[in-house]
Amino acid sequence: MPCKSISDLEKEIEELEKLEVAGLLEEGNEDDSSDLDEGSENDEYDLEKQKKKKHKNEAKEGSPEQKTPKKRGPKKKKMTKARLAKLRLRRMKANTRERNRMHGLNDALDILREHVPCYSKTQKLSKIETLRLARNYISALAEILKTGQKPDSISFAKSLSKGLSQNTMNLVAGCLQLNPRTLLPESAFGKPYQFYYNNSFDYPNSPNGNNISFSNSFPICSQNGQYPQIPNDLDDGQPLSHYPLSPVHNSIVPSQGVSQPICFDNMRNTSPLQAQTANASLQYEAVTSSYYMRCDNVIDNFSCNMSRAALPTTQQSSFNSTAVPECNSYVLLDDIPDIVMDTNSHMTNTSSNIFI
DNA sequence: TAGGCCATCTGGTCCT
DNA sequence: AGGACCAGATGGCCTA
Numbered sequence: 001m002p003c004k005s006i007s008d009l010e011k012e013i014e015e016l017e018k019l020e021v022a023g024l025l026e027e028g029n030e031d032d033s034s035d036l037d038e039g040s041e042n043d044e045y046d047l048e049k050q051k052k053k054k055h056k057n058e059a060k061e062g063s064p065e066q067k068t069p070k071k072r073g074p075k076k077k078k079m080t081k082a083r084l085a086k087l088r089l090r091r092m093k094a095n096t097r098e099r100n101r102m103h104g105l106n107d108a109l110d111i112l113r114e115h116v117p118c119y120s121k122t123q124k125l126s127k128i129e130t131l132r133l134a135r136n137y138i139s140a141l142a143e144i145l146k147t148g149q150k151p152d153s154i155s156f157a158k159s160l161s162k163g164l165s166q167n168t169m170n171l172v173a174g175c176l177q178l179n180p181r182t183l184l185p186e187s188a189f190g191k192p193y194q195f196y197y198n199n200s201f202d203y204p205n206s207p208n209g210n211n212i213s214f215s216n217s218f219p220i221c222s223q224n225g226q227y228p229q230i231p232n233d234l235d236d237g238q239p240l241s242h243y244p245l246s247p248v249h250n251s252i253v254p255s256q257g258v259s260q261p262i263c264f265d266n267m268r269n270t271s272p273l274q275a276q277t278a279n280a281s282l283q284y285e286a287v288t289s290s291y292y293m294r295c296d297n298v299i300d301n302f303s304c305n306m307s308r309a310a311l312p313t314t315q316q317s318s319f320n321s322t323a324v325p326e327c328n329s330y331v332l333l334d335d336i337p338d339i340v341m342d343t344n345s346h347m348t349n350t351s352s353n354i355f356i
Numbered sequence: 357t358a359g360g361c362c363a364t365c366t367g368g369t370c371c372t
Numbered sequence: 373a374g375g376a377c378c379a380g381a382t383g384g385c386c387t388a
Binding site for chain 2: 091094095098099102103106126127128
Binding site: 098 | 373374
């Protein structure tokens with residue numbers, strides 16, 4: 001590896017050229033194959049190059065003994081020390097450019113990382129995974145534009161995860177607050193697990209005729225595993241507290257394609273789960289159409305406020321967004337030694353602290 | 357310890 | 373001639 005800087009080399013070349021002009025310097029070998037022999041005896045960089053060149057030629061010729069036919073065409077320029085130094089300088093400059101080019105490419109990738117889901121400064125996605133995730137993200141967004149419907153979080157996560165490594169898939173699941181197992185193929189994810197983790201909510205026969213699906217980034221919580229009650233008409237002006245559903249940050253997407261973010265809230269009346277269990281970590285149970293998920297914490301109400309802003313004014317005024325519970329911890333079945341499933345009520349139970 | 361990821365160097369090719 | 377781009381080689385670091 002050359003130790004001299006580019007400017008040092010430039011100075012050296014200048015001096016060598018002066019010497020050459022003055023005829024004080026010996027000329028090098030004309031033979032192209034020994035380009036680098038001249039003036040490189042004590043140069044690690046050139047020795048390495050010679051080795052590589054020799055190796056390359058041997059590979060080309062089959063054996064070192066084999067003679068190569070004499071080359072035709074114009075004679076190569078004589079290799080002088082100045083020319084050699086020039087070549088070396090050119091190589092160094094090319095290396096610097098190449099390094100900068102790659103840095104530019106990496107900077108662009110960093111910017112891309114910030115624009116795909118699951119951005120983390122500490123746990124950076126690899127280059128290839130960033131590109132794959134970006135591709136999937138674009139496809140997913142294009143699909144939303146095409147259909148005009150917001151997909152449920154699982155479908156969305158699955159779209160994002162296509163072709164990704166398991167690690168990245170886990171990251172995507174984590175970012176979307178889903179259990180990574182929900183992104184596994186059916187074969188790798190048994191029905192009982194699905195039963196426990198699936199987090200989509202379809203409500204095909206709402207009383208007003210709209211097919212409603214909850215596409216939730218956050219689990220729906222209910223107090224006791226009863227099937228959530230859906231309001232007769234989401235636009236009937238009823239205050240949200242009227243709806244006997246546990247607090248949930250969610251989106252309700254009627255099949256007609258009208259997306260209306262909404263937060264249910266009945267926490268202000270009573271906290272149905274507060275009295276349910278002494279174990280605070282088991283306070284809430286997320287309910288999906290036929291599946292349940294537990295959640296255990298109460299977070300700030302920022303996201304619910306965001307949703308409230310999108311509500312009709314009549315509903316905004318009656319909306320109390322305090323104490324909105326959300327699930328941000330998920331149970332891995334491996335972590336549940338004594339899980340009990342009640343398939344009739346679609347409830348799960350455990351006595352251990354199952355939350356991460 | 358093997359494999360994945362990365363930065364860097366390098367020579368080849370194309371273009372200006 | 374020189375710059376941009378590319379792909380192969382190599383060695384270092386990290387992690388399962």
